[in-house]
Amino acid sequence: MSKTNLPILSIETSGGLCSTALLISPEDYFEISISQRHVHSKKLLSLVDDLLLQAGLTLDEIKGIAVSMGPGSFTGLRIGLSSAKGLAFGSGLPLIPVPTFDALAYQILSMLNEEEFAVANKVNTEEIYFAKYKCNLDGKPVESGKIKLINKGELSQLTEDFKVFGDAAGNQFSSPNAWAVAKWAYLFGKDLVTSDYDLLEPTYLKEFKIKVKK
Amino acid sequence: MKILAIETSCDETSVAVLENDEVLVNLISSQEIHKKFGGVVPELSSRAHLQIVLPLVKSALKKSHIKKEEIDLVAATAGPGLIGALLVGLTFGKSFAYSINKPFFPVNHIEGHIFSGFLMDEKPEYPFLCLVVSGGHTLLLNGESPVKIFQLGSTIDDAAGEAFDKVSKLIGLGYPGGPNIEKQSKLGKDFIDFPIAKLNSKYDFSYSGLKTAVLRYYQDFTSHPENYKEVSINDIASSFQKAAVNALIEKLLLAISEKDFNSISVVGGVAANSLLQSKLKEIGDKKKIKIVIPALEYCGDNAAMIGLRAYQLFSEGLVYDYETNAFPSLHNNTFITKQ
Numbered sequence: 001m002s003k004t005n006l007p008i009l010s011i012e013t014s015g016g017l018c019s020t021a022l023l024i025s026p027e028d029y030f031e032i033s034i035s036q037r038h039v040h041s042k043k044l045l046s047l048v049d050d051l052l053l054q055a056g057l058t059l060d061e062i063k064g065i066a067v068s069m070g071p072g073s074f075t076g077l078r079i080g081l082s083s084a085k086g087l088a089f090g091s092g093l094p095l096i097p098v099p100t101f102d103a104l105a106y107q108i109l110s111m112l113n114e115e116e117f118a119v120a121n122k123v124n125t126e127e128i129y130f131a132k133y134k135c136n137l138d139g140k141p142v143e144s145g146k147i148k149l150i151n152k153g154e155l156s157q158l159t160e161d162f163k164v165f166g167d168a169a170g171n172q173f174s175s176p177n178a179w180a181v182a183k184w185a186y187l188f189g190k191d192l193v194t195s196d197y198d199l200l201e202p203t204y205l206k207e208f209k210i211k212v213k214k
Numbered sequence: 215m216k217i218l219a220i221e222t223s224c225d226e227t228s229v230a231v232l233e234n235d236e237v238l239v240n241l242i243s244s245q246e247i248h249k250k251f252g253g254v255v256p257e258l259s260s261r262a263h264l265q266i267v268l269p270l271v272k273s274a275l276k277k278s279h280i281k282k283e284e285i286d287l288v289a290a291t292a293g294p295g296l297i298g299a300l301l302v303g304l305t306f307g308k309s310f311a312y313s314i315n316k317p318f319f320p321v322n323h324i325e326g327h328i329f330s331g332f333l334m335d336e337k338p339e340y341p342f343l344c345l346v347v348s349g350g351h352t353l354l355l356n357g358e359s360p361v362k363i364f365q366l367g368s369t370i371d372d373a374a375g376e377a378f379d380k381v382s383k384l385i386g387l388g389y390p391g392g393p394n395i396e397k398q399s400k401l402g403k404d405f406i407d408f409p410i411a412k413l414n415s416k417y418d419f420s421y422s423g424l425k426t427a428v429l430r431y432y433q434d435f436t437s438h439p440e441n442y443k444e445v446s447i448n449d450i451a452s453s454f455q456k457a458a459v460n461a462l463i464e465k466l467l468l469a470i471s472e473k474d475f476n477s478i479s480v481v482g483g484v485a486a487n488s489l490l491q492s493k494l495k496e497i498g499d500k501k502k503i504k505i506v507i508p509a510l511e512y513c514g515d516n517a518a519m520i521g522l523r524a525y526q527l528f529s530e531g532l533v534y535d536y537e538t539n540a541f542p543s544l545h546n547n548t549f550i551t552k553q
Contacts, residue, residue, distance in 0.1 A: 041301050041304065041305050041539055041540060042537050043537065044305070044309075045305075045308050045309055045312055045536040045537070046537055048309075048312075049312070049536065059313055074257065074260070074298070075260070075297075075298050075301060078260060078261075078264050078298070078301065078305075079301055079305050081264060082264055082301070082302045082303075082305045082306040082309075083305045083306070083308070083309040084309070085267075085268050085306060086305065086306040086307065086308065086309030086310035086311075086313065087309045087310070087312070087313045088313075089268060089271070089272075089282070089310060090282065090310045090311075090312070090313025090314045091313040091314075197268075198268045198272070199265050199269070201261070202264075204261075
């Protein structure tokens with residue numbers, strides 16, 4: 001399988017983590033992250049700037065911008081994607097939209113070597129984004145089913161015989177680091193590279209329901 | 215200098231290109247989707263901005279025959295407004311500015327409105343009395359210079375435009391209220407006496423009493439039609455409009471009687487109201503004072519005023535870094551001081 005061109009700049013803002021990385025070779029990366037809520041719109045660009053400075057690169061030496069597409073915080077995803085669109089448009093670079101859960105699954109797999117596991121993140125107090133992963137021969141985590149929106153009560157039935165990651169399972173693995181977003185884009189994102197990103201939207205997944213007062 | 219300006223504070227996505235204080239293009243894309251909900255739904259607004267902003271930027275550059283590399287300054291509305299909506303334009307603007315290695319300038323939306331009269335050929339003259347009347351704000355201000363603005367008064371409850379929207383909904387004319395009420399008013403007579411609030415603070419406004427008075431009247435009108443044979447919905451709309459406009463005019467007259475102003479500028483969405491405009495013209499003729507009302511495309515939310523405001527402040531020597539953030543309320547990042 002052919003790989004995506006390097007270096008890749010990546011942006012992850014789907015959750016509490018505001019993370020940016022530069023993957024400069026298959027093994028080497030720079031990453032700067034802040035784990036704090038409500039700072040993403042303020043800090044993201046400074047992190048990108050620091051990252052380029054540390055790596056001694058300029059934007060025109062980058063080959064593509066990988067951005068984490070969700071599911072996750074609607075506002076967080078929009079901060080990431082509108083920043084990515086601005087950077088890409090200004091510097092003439094293509095975007096690589098990366099499915100957030102796939103990048104997270106890749107990160108879990110490369111760190112913990114689990115064969116079969118699930119990711120479950122809270123949407124609100126009642127609902128959960130849920131996806132089950134299995135590892136294939138390339139080391140690519142494949143979704144056994146699509147990402148689903150489930151009720152809190154369903155989680156225990158769906159995950160009887162394997163580990164669950166994500167904030168709905170009460171652990172820290174709720175969003176990937178930007179290095180994993182970049183790495184996923186490098187390994188598996190070649191077909192997703194696009195310069196036609198004007199209308200690109202985050203993977204909101206959850207349908208937005210409007211209650212109209214009678 | 216060439217300025218690219220972006221406005222995404224509410225339900226209009228707008229992008230403008232300016233050469234100094236002269237507008238080359240001002241594109242506005244209104245989101246129609248909110249109509250069926252009777253008001254702006256913030257999440258839908260944010261989603262739409264993210265879809266529209268880049269095509270609109272491309273189109274603005276193309277129409278002004280300017281390449282993105284030629285832009286010298288990128289400006290975007292930072293607030294006040296819907297925070298999720300603001301963040302789309304702001305973060306896009308910042309990262310675009312960064313990627314072409316140009317400064318970014320955050321603009322206070324209300325200051326954009328205040329100086330929107332300067333987009334016209336006939337500009338306000340300092341000091342000018344400014345009335346900002348929109349769906350979110352009703353403010354009376356003394357503009358002494360681009361960086362010296364004193365707030366004389368504001369609404370203590372609903373904004374003028376909000377009152378139009380709410381009353382329009384109450385009496386079944388729907389959203390958006392301003393244009394609908396204005397249209398129906400022309401078919402009616404303004405003989406119903408609705409009250410205008412009297413407040414302790416002489417330059418403040420209040421619309422909740424007027425709104426309630428219209429509601430009570432309308433309830434009686436629908437439940438006892440036999441008592442209102444001579445009255446139509448259009449008369450109610452027209453009478454409300456008269457009271458709402460008079461409430462504004464009263465304060466303007468009071469302000470110019472107490473202080474010398476060289477001009478009056480009335481800005482914001484409600485400034486497009488034709489009754490308000492004709493009353494202002496009367497004041498201008500009678501009191502021999504210059505009146506500046508922005509053209510229709512500059513009354514509602516638009517990026518041209520954001521670009522102009524960025525140009526004014528950039529010319530004053532202000533600079534911002536890329537960590538500048540969005541803010542939801544008026545008295546952040548502003549040159550307006552309360553008096």
